[in-house]
Amino acid sequence: MQTISVKCKVIVPIELQVEIDRTLQGFADACNQILEVAKREKCWNTTKLHHKVYKPVRESTGLKANHVCQAIRRVIGNAKAVKQIHPSGSTLCQTPSETLRERRKAPRRQVSHKFRPTSISLDVRTFQYIEESQTVGVTLMCGRVKFKMSIGGYQIALLRGQKPTSATFCKSRGKVCDYYINICVDIPTDPTGKTPRVIGVDLGRRDIATTSTGKSWSGGKIQNTRDRYSKVRANIQSKRTRSSRRLMRRLSGREQRFQKWLNHNISKQIVFDAKSNNAAIAFEDLTNIRESLNQKPRSKTERRRTNNWAFYQLRIFTQYKANIAGIPVVLVAPAYTSQTCSRCHHVHPVKGKSYRSGKSFKCGHCGFEHDADINAALNIAALGLSFVSQPESPGISCQLVSHCVAGVPRKLCHGDTPCCQDLPVVASGEGQLNLFPTSFFELG
Numbered sequence: 356m357q358t359i360s361v362k363c364k365v366i367v368p369i370e371l372q373v374e375i376d377r378t379l380q381g382f383a384d385a386c387n388q389i390l391e392v393a394k395r396e397k398c399w400n401t402t403k404l405h406h407k408v409y410k411p412v413r414e415s416t417g418l419k420a421n422h423v424c425q426a427i428r429r430v431i432g433n434a435k436a437v438k439q440i441h442p443s444g445s446t447l448c449q450t451p452s453e454t455l456r457e458r459r460k461a462p463r464r465q466v467s468h469k470f471r472p473t474s475i476s477l478d479v480r481t482f483q484y485i486e487e488s489q490t491v492g493v494t495l496m497c498g499r500v501k502f503k504m505s506i507g508g509y510q511i512a513l514l515r516g517q518k519p520t521s522a523t524f525c526k527s528r529g530k531v532c533d534y535y536i537n538i539c540v541d542i543p544t545d546p547t548g549k550t551p552r553v554i555g556v557d558l559g560r561r562d563i564a565t566t567s568t569g570k571s572w573s574g575g576k577i578q579n580t581r582d583r584y585s586k587v588r589a590n591i592q593s594k595r596t597r598s599s600r601r602l603m604r605r606l607s608g609r610e611q612r613f614q615k616w617l618n619h620n621i622s623k624q625i626v627f628d629a630k631s632n633n634a635a636i637a638f639e640d641l642t643n644i645r646e647s648l649n650q651k652p653r654s655k656t657e658r659r660r661t662n663n664w665a666f667y668q669l670r671i672f673t674q675y676k677a678n679i680a681g682i683p684v685v686l687v688a689p690a691y692t693s694q695t696c697s698r699c700h701h702v703h704p705v706k707g708k709s710y711r712s713g714k715s716f717k718c719g720h721c722g723f724e725h726d727a728d729i730n731a732a733l734n735i736a737a738l739g740l741s742f743v744s745q746p747e748s749p750g751i752s753c754q755l756v757s758h759c760v761a762g763v764p765r766k767l768c769h770g771d772t773p774c775c776q777d778l779p780v781v782a783s784g785e786g787q788l789n790l791f792p793t794s795f796f797e798l799g
């Protein structure tokens with residue numbers, strides 16, 4: 356089963372808008388109060404926090420019991436999500452003198468933001484979906500209210516026969532107030548089959564994603580959009596008026612929506628490719644790339660550009676779509692994937708030098724020439740393959756590498772060809788050899 360949320364537009368009569376806004380405000384106030392307590396008492400356990408905050412929050416906000424319970428969940432969930440994405444604390448509060456080790460010792464939670472009255476979480480007691488009339492029942496501070504939904508065939512198909520038990524009611528931030536409900540539904544997934552093929556995905560900035568099948572999605576357009584908005588933002592920010600702040604918020608939404616749309620598109624195509632090739636998908640694990648990159652001296656523009664990378668979103672989108680289609684997704688260590696020759700697995704012998712130069716890759720050992728990103732994607736695919744076919748032994752086996760997808764015909768490599776002789780060869784299982792130097796995996 357894979358949980359996805361179905362976004363449905365809700366038709367709200369004008370007289371009910373005030374009631375909704377009051378409930379949204381109450382929910383945001385509750386979240387902020389709870390967050391205060393959680394930070395002060397350093398309590399991040401749902402049950403313990405419930406005992407501390409339930410009564411005072413209900414009294415001061417006038418919310419329903421289940422609204423308060425959901426507010427507690429929202430605060431805890433938010434803190435956890437932040438911690439998951441930024442495991443070693445916020446990048447904003449780093450001081451240059453701090454070493455990585457010191458920061459690891461004292462992880463910080465970056466939960467400094469305020470909750471705004473834009474959405475409320477609902478559960479089975481505060482929400483109901485009625486399929487016959489395509490309406491939703493939502494409990495507000497004034498009691499249960501029914502809303503008609505304005506949805507199309509896509510949503511109706513996903514909601515058919517469902518008895519959803521949770522949802523989020525949202526208010527859009529645009530000029531005209533629109534209300535939406537995101538209904539969580541479980542949809543059945545195809546069984547994940549074993550597959551001898553892997554599609555590797557190399558993530559980058561010039562090209563957002565390149566697959567080992569040779570497909571790539573240019574990042575030029577999104578980069579231009581970002582650069583443009585960033586200029587406009589810098590311009591507005593210097594004005595510091597209320598209307599300029601409003602404009603900022605609207606712009607940020609537009610940029611984010613474009614990004615999201617793009618990532619949905621790319622992920623859909625990657626999953627479609629994998630499905631039609633009966634292949635698994637391998638990604639680089641770039642969890643901490645931002646922090647390690649920010650430690651290097653770079654220009655302000657460069658810093659902004661890398662911090663806008665939306666790899667995580669692309670991976671999450673691909674992961675849930677792949678899950679529904681029954682396609683395994685594996686993460687591999689990103690070290691050396693762009694510098695290693697995907698044919699003979701050599702890295703440039705001189706430290707600091709690489710066979711890669713810009714868009715092209717030319718191996719100095721075997722003479723293999725290819726697009727640099729596709730070469731990296733091929734390496735990722737090969738690394739992913741070792742996970743998919745034999746999770747117990749890390750490394751790449753000679754025989755398997757040669758079968759690797761990618762449509763690039765390659766000679767079978769048996770360990771007696773020159774390309775394998777001068778590398779440390781480690782036997783791993785029957786008739787299989789590790790081609791990558793052991794340091795390859797330690798560095799990851």
Ligand SMILES: [Zn+2]
Nearest residue numbers: 696699718721
């Ligand atoms: Zn080579």
